[in-house]
Amino acid sequence: MSFSAETKDELARVIPQNRCCQVAELAALVRIAGTVRLGGDRRPDLVITTEHAGVARCSFTLFKEAFSIHGELSALRQNRLRKSNTYRITVSGPEVRGLLDELGVLASGKPGGVAERLIARPCCLRAYLRGVFLACGFVSRPEGSSYHLELLIGNQQLADELCALINGLKIGARVAPKKDSYQIYLKDADEIADFLRLIGAYRATLAFENARVVKGMRNQVNRLVNCETANLNKTVSAAIRQREAIERIRATVGLQALPDGLREVARLRLARPEASLSEIGRLLHPPVGKSGVNHRLRRLEEIAARLGGNADDPPATAGEGRPGARRPRRRV
Numbered sequence: 001m002s003f004s005a006e007t008k009d010e011l012a013r014v015i016p017q018n019r020c021c022q023v024a025e026l027a028a029l030v031r032i033a034g035t036v037r038l039g040g041d042r043r044p045d046l047v048i049t050t051e052h053a054g055v056a057r058c059s060f061t062l063f064k065e066a067f068s069i070h071g072e073l074s075a076l077r078q079n080r081l082r083k084s085n086t087y088r089i090t091v092s093g094p095e096v097r098g099l100l101d102e103l104g105v106l107a108s109g110k111p112g113g114v115a116e117r118l119i120a121r122p123c124c125l126r127a128y129l130r131g132v133f134l135a136c137g138f139v140s141r142p143e144g145s146s147y148h149l150e151l152l153i154g155n156q157q158l159a160d161e162l163c164a165l166i167n168g169l170k171i172g173a174r175v176a177p178k179k180d181s182y183q184i185y186l187k188d189a190d191e192i193a194d195f196l197r198l199i200g201a202y203r204a205t206l207a208f209e210n211a212r213v214v215k216g217m218r219n220q221v222n223r224l225v226n227c228e229t230a231n232l233n234k235t236v237s238a239a240i241r242q243r244e245a246i247e248r249i250r251a252t253v254g255l256q257a258l259p260d261g262l263r264e265v266a267r268l269r270l271a272r273p274e275a276s277l278s279e280i281g282r283l284l285h286p287p288v289g290k291s292g293v294n295h296r297l298r299r300l301e302e303i304a305a306r307l308g309g310n311a312d313d314p315p316a317t318a319g320e321g322r323p324g325a326r327r328p329r330r331r332v
Contacts, residue, residue: 003141005052007196007204011130012054014200015061021127022066024118027103028131029059031114032153036100046091046099055134056087063091067099114161125165130199132162139192139204142211149192150185152178159184171195239273242297245304246270252307258300265296 001009016022033055034048048059056073063069071089091099100106104115119125132151140148153159159175159182166173166184171191173184186192189212196205246266249255255263268280277297281288288296 003204003207004138006207007139007201008052008134008137009054010201010203011134011199012052012058014130015058015065016123016127018123019066020121020124022062023102024124025127025131025134026059026062026066027105027115027118028128029055029062029135030100030103030105031158032132032135033059034105036096036105043092043094044096044100046096048089050087050135051084052134053085053087056089058134059089063089067095067102069095069099113157114165119165125169126198126200129162129166129195133199139196139208142189142208143215147187147189147192148185149195150183152181152183154181156182166195169194169198171198235276239269242269242301243273245301248304248307249300258303262296262300262303265293266300269297 016025029048030046033050034046036044036046038044048056050056050059060071060073063071069091071091074088074090076086076088097106104118114128119128136152138148138150138152140146151159151162153162163173163175163184171186171194172188173186173191175182175184177183186195189208193205193208193212196208246255246269249258249266255266258266264284265280268275268283272280272283275283277290277293281290281293284293
């Protein structure tokens with residue numbers, strides 16, 4: 001079962017105790033997942049269609065609790081491959097017109113909009129948004145590469161009003177067209193967790209936060225490992241380059257032509273190719289800091305670069321580190 005289906009299954013079991021909240025949640029389900037059709041006697045029938053059994057069960061319960069109406073529940077098996085069953089709750093009879101009026105479908109005063117009286121209280125607003133998610137919501141599994149929650153609405157006016165309601169709760173939702181519908185979406189993990197908590201999906205919120213923490217720790221470990229690997233590769237590359245420079249000096253003029261400080265560092269680098277700059281500095285007499293060792297190794301590389309690996313170069317070139325020696329001017 002997907003994380004979105006698990007969340008809906010949890011929310012479908014949350015039946016509000018107050019009738020006003022029951023009416024608000026049922027109004028959202030009817031507004032988005034419901035259709036009105038004319039029966040044989042020209043009376044309207046109300047039909048809610050969903051592919052989630054828990055949502056069908058919740059709708060059936062809300063009709064019974066809020067209006068004492070027992071709708072007709074039916075399941076249609078899809079013959080196409082990988083298609084789930086479709087569930088329908090049908091409400092017929094003379095009470096349908098009054099039901100639609102109380103649910104705000106006929107009396108909202110603005111076709112496609114939200115009847116303000118249904119969401120006048122904060123608890124009713126949360127119930128309404130819960131009904132919206134049950135009817136058309138989707139949330140990606142938090143272990144994935146990105147976070148995503150969306151509400152797919154077929155009416156632009158309703159999508160804009162729902163987005164404004166969510167934004168009024170300090171959750172930054174946005175609306176974007178998607179094929180022939182409009183999606184209200186959230187991408188920020190904190191805002192998705194806040195929305196799930198707001199509509200009462202507490203178990204899903206805990207699972208979302210837990211997966212988010214695990215993924216964050218895994219990403220942090222990967223970053224540390226990558227950083228350490230990069231530093232290690234950099235250290236190895238520098239050590240190889242320094243050994244090559246020292247070998248070049250030894251093959252041309254010999255290490256004895258170097259000043260005492262440079263000669264000691266060169267011999268330690270040849271003897272300890274895996275040692276860090278700090279370890280080499282502690283082995284010197286007297287000990288030298290990391291920056292001092294780095295400076296001496298850089299001077300050895302400069303000397304080797306000037307020598308160019310040519311054995312006929314004069315030994316005096318390597319002795320430029322002695323006190324009083326004049327640094328030759330390089331020609332470009």
